[in-house]
Each structure stands twice: as C-alpha cells, then as structure tokens.
Amino acid sequence: MELKKTSLNEAHKKCGGKMVDFFSWELPVEYSGLTTEHISVRESAGLFDVSHMGEVMVTGKDALKVVDYLVTNDAKVLEENQVMYTFMCNERGGVVDDLLVYKYTDERVLLVINAANIDKDLRWIEKKSEGFHVEIEDISSRISQIAIQGPKAQDILQKLTETSLDEIGFFRFKEGVVVAGERCLVSRTGYTGEDGFEIYTENASAEKIWESILETGGDEILPAGLGARDTLRFEAGLPLYGNELGDDITPLEAGFGFFVKLDKGEFIGREVLAEQKASGVKRRIAGFKLNGKGIGRSGYKVLAGDKEIGHITTGYQIPGRSQCIGLALIDKEHSKLGAEIDVQVRKRVVKGEIISKKFLDKNYKK
Incomplete structure (x- = not known):
C-alpha cells in the first residue's frame, strides 16, 4: 500500500x-x-x-455541549481563542484518544487528534454526537x-x-x-x-x-x-497514545487525573472514573531508572523478584543522561519512590528503581 x-x-x-x-x-x-x-x-x-495529525471541526448550536460530553476536561469554562488538553474516554474509562480542543465560539470548536486514530475517532465522535444539533467535518x-x-x-x-x-x-x-x-x-x-x-x-x-x-x-x-x-x-512527561494511554488504560492510571473533571456534569466514562477515583487505582504509570547497563524498551516486563508487576511503556537513554530512564505501567503497591524493580532486557534482568516522573522542568511561557 x-x-x-x-x-x-x-x-x-x-x-x-x-x-x-x-x-x-x-x-x-x-x-x-x-x-x-x-x-x-x-x-x-x-x-x-x-x-x-487529524483536525475535526464541530459546528452548530450544540458544538461546545457535545464536545463537553465527549471529553473528560471541562470544555464549558473555555474562553474564545483558548486551547484545552483533554481525553476522550470509552464507557469503561479507557482512553479513546488524547486531544486538543480549540474553542472559537460556543458553536465552532476544533478538535486536534492523533494521526493513528483519525478514522476511529471520527466514527466515535459521529456516533456519540447523534441527537445533538451539530455538524462534524474531518478537515485533516x-x-x-x-x-x-x-x-x-x-x-x-x-x-x-x-x-x-x-x-x-x-x-x-x-x-x-x-x-x-x-x-x-x-x-x-x-x-x-x-x-x-x-x-x-x-x-x-x-x-x-x-x-x-x-x-x-x-x-x-x-x-x-x-x-x-x-x-x-x-x-517532558507527556504521554503518547499507544504507550502511556490506550483503550484499556484510564487517565487516572496514567497519572493525568488533573484533566478529569468529575464534578463538571455528565461525560462518557464518568461513572467508571468516579468509582476508580473513590477506590483508588490498582496500577499506575511510574518513572524508573536502570542501575545497570541496558535500555528498557516499550513492552519489556517489569518484575519484583519472580513476580511480573507490569511493563515498560516508554524507555530511553536521553541525550545528556548516562542512565536509561523510562515510564512503566505497574501495580500500584510497587510504585513508591525508591522501590527496587527488575526489568527483563532481552535475556538479562537489569536492576532498577522507581523515581519521579518529573524528568524535566518545563520551559513554557505562561
């Protein structure tokens, strides 16, 4: 093809x-x-x-209303010409996609979505917008x-x-x-x-x-x-769909609860996310470093002794750093800072340690 x-x-x-x-x-x-x-x-x-990247324009009387229903963040508080980062979730609380919402007016909103998800997202948005007074146009x-x-x-x-x-x-x-x-x-x-x-x-x-x-x-x-x-x-600690986010990973497990506004009103996945927030997540994305030689790649197993406790979602030896650092989705009980872990790097087991996910001080202009 x-x-x-x-x-x-x-x-x-x-x-x-x-x-x-x-x-x-x-x-x-x-x-x-x-x-x-x-x-x-x-x-x-x-x-x-x-x-x-994909661009989907939502227009019509219910444009902002339907976007607010589709996403976890509170789109209603957006001012004109403001951008918002958020998630679209399925009914199980898993992430359909992470995206940017550009609000022109209450009746004109642009959604910027991930390239790999354009067709899937478009079908999802169109299906979940039924009954609302909106037009959905893929302008990608x-x-x-x-x-x-x-x-x-x-x-x-x-x-x-x-x-x-x-x-x-x-x-x-x-x-x-x-x-x-x-x-x-x-x-x-x-x-x-x-x-x-x-x-x-x-x-x-x-x-x-x-x-x-x-x-x-x-x-x-x-x-x-x-x-x-x-x-x-x-x-910079920013997630990648397919690594730190996915249909079976919730925003709370990924560590992005800030972008989930449970008190804003009804949205897709809210019930499951509210239950997860109340009971606590059983697994979470944690930062780690390897203390031995090797690079922990996406998909590699993370162990505590002989027990598999999760897998790496992203791992790199970042330019200017001597050690491999990474992110892993692991059982919460093993995710405390300083906890020792093992990583299966091909045929070897390499010692590692849980560290803060804040690998970099961001340099945004506020």
Whole structure:
C-alpha cells in the first residue's frame, strides 16, 4: 500500500530527512541525528512537520455541549481563542484518544487528534454526537501543521509576522496571523516541554512557511524528526497514545487525573472514573531508572523478584543522561519512590528503581 504523504514530503527529502513508515504516513524519523535535534530544541529551536495529525471541526448550536460530553476536561469554562488538553474516554474509562480542543465560539470548536486514530475517532465522535444539533467535518486532508519549539522559537517566528506573538498566551490561539506572507492559525502549544508555537495553514502554503522559518532561523534552528519528537515529549512527561494511554488504560492510571473533571456534569466514562477515583487505582504509570547497563524498551516486563508487576511503556537513554530512564505501567503497591524493580532486557534482568516522573522542568511561557 502506498504511504500517505504530507505537503512537506519533498521539503523533508531536500533537508536530508530519513523517511519511515509511521502509521501509513511517510515521515522523517531524523535529519541530522536524534541527539543533535533533541539538543537543538532544548537549547535553541527545532521545526517539526505534524501535518499528519487529524483536525475535526464541530459546528452548530450544540458544538461546545457535545464536545463537553465527549471529553473528560471541562470544555464549558473555555474562553474564545483558548486551547484545552483533554481525553476522550470509552464507557469503561479507557482512553479513546488524547486531544486538543480549540474553542472559537460556543458553536465552532476544533478538535486536534492523533494521526493513528483519525478514522476511529471520527466514527466515535459521529456516533456519540447523534441527537445533538451539530455538524462534524474531518478537515485533516486540507490542513498542514508545523511546530516550532524551543527557547528561541518566538524570536525566529516573530521575524516572519507582524502580529505580536506576545499577545498569544500559553494554550491560546489567534486566527488570521500572516506568517511569511501566508494566513495561518497560530497557537502557543506544543509537545516538547519548551515554549513554542503550532502553525495551521492550507496545504499550498506549508512549504513556503517551512522554508522561510529554516532560512530565518539559520544556525539557531534545525528540522527535527519523529525520533526527537518522542524523546522530547517523553522527557517532558507527556504521554503518547499507544504507550502511556490506550483503550484499556484510564487517565487516572496514567497519572493525568488533573484533566478529569468529575464534578463538571455528565461525560462518557464518568461513572467508571468516579468509582476508580473513590477506590483508588490498582496500577499506575511510574518513572524508573536502570542501575545497570541496558535500555528498557516499550513492552519489556517489569518484575519484583519472580513476580511480573507490569511493563515498560516508554524507555530511553536521553541525550545528556548516562542512565536509561523510562515510564512503566505497574501495580500500584510497587510504585513508591525508591522501590527496587527488575526489568527483563532481552535475556538479562537489569536492576532498577522507581523515581519521579518529573524528568524535566518545563520551559513554557505562561
């Protein structure tokens, strides 16, 4: 089957992108190297193509009402031009997807969903919206999304627009921003733990914006691929659907109860999540480090003595760190800080220890 391509496919190849199959999309895993790209975002700036992400527009009299029913966070408190992170859950409390909600007005709301889940999410949203006065439109194929992230992101992007980026607050957005001569929606959001912006534009404008940002940034910015995107989000403690989140993992087990507002009114999965909150979770996502040599990869077993107590969801030796660190979904009784664990790394058992999931102090601009 032929892979889907974003509007920046040729631009990636010009930049020397190493292209891979990512959930049926041909996307760059790296350009100059994962470590170099990771450090560039932490110290200066990086540029990501995230056009494979899905965009679903919800419009109509009940737009905000149906979104609030679909998600765990309280969409009713959103102001116009505000963004919210949240989860869509199934009736068992498991996560259908994690997403961003962009509120234009009470009657116009944009949902930004994960690329691997677009078809599944769309069917879910349409089914659960029956009986509401709304229209659901998948606009993913018309929209390109570019993310510029890092401590120098604002300085670089500001040179390409007359709009004052200081006016766009954290998790806020602005329509009609002209970037490199092209009209865009710009939000102060991202997936790296650094300050930065996500730029939504028509496909025909994407390559001009991409090349203009790289030219303007010069030595202060690098294009960054899927590899650095994953190490950066992991180091910042941000979950990845399919790893820390899934149909059988609840937001409470994943450690994101802050985004579950049980007192906001009815929403899908509320009853199960309320029971779980009252009784306590039996398993949870915990941070760990390995004290021996080896890297704990996703899916590796976590042991306490001879007992299997869970599995790794993400593990890396992050650039600049000597030890492998990671996240694991394990039995709660073994998740206390300082608890000793064993990790099955191929045919070896490597000693480890439970540590805080706060691997990085985030550098968001509030």
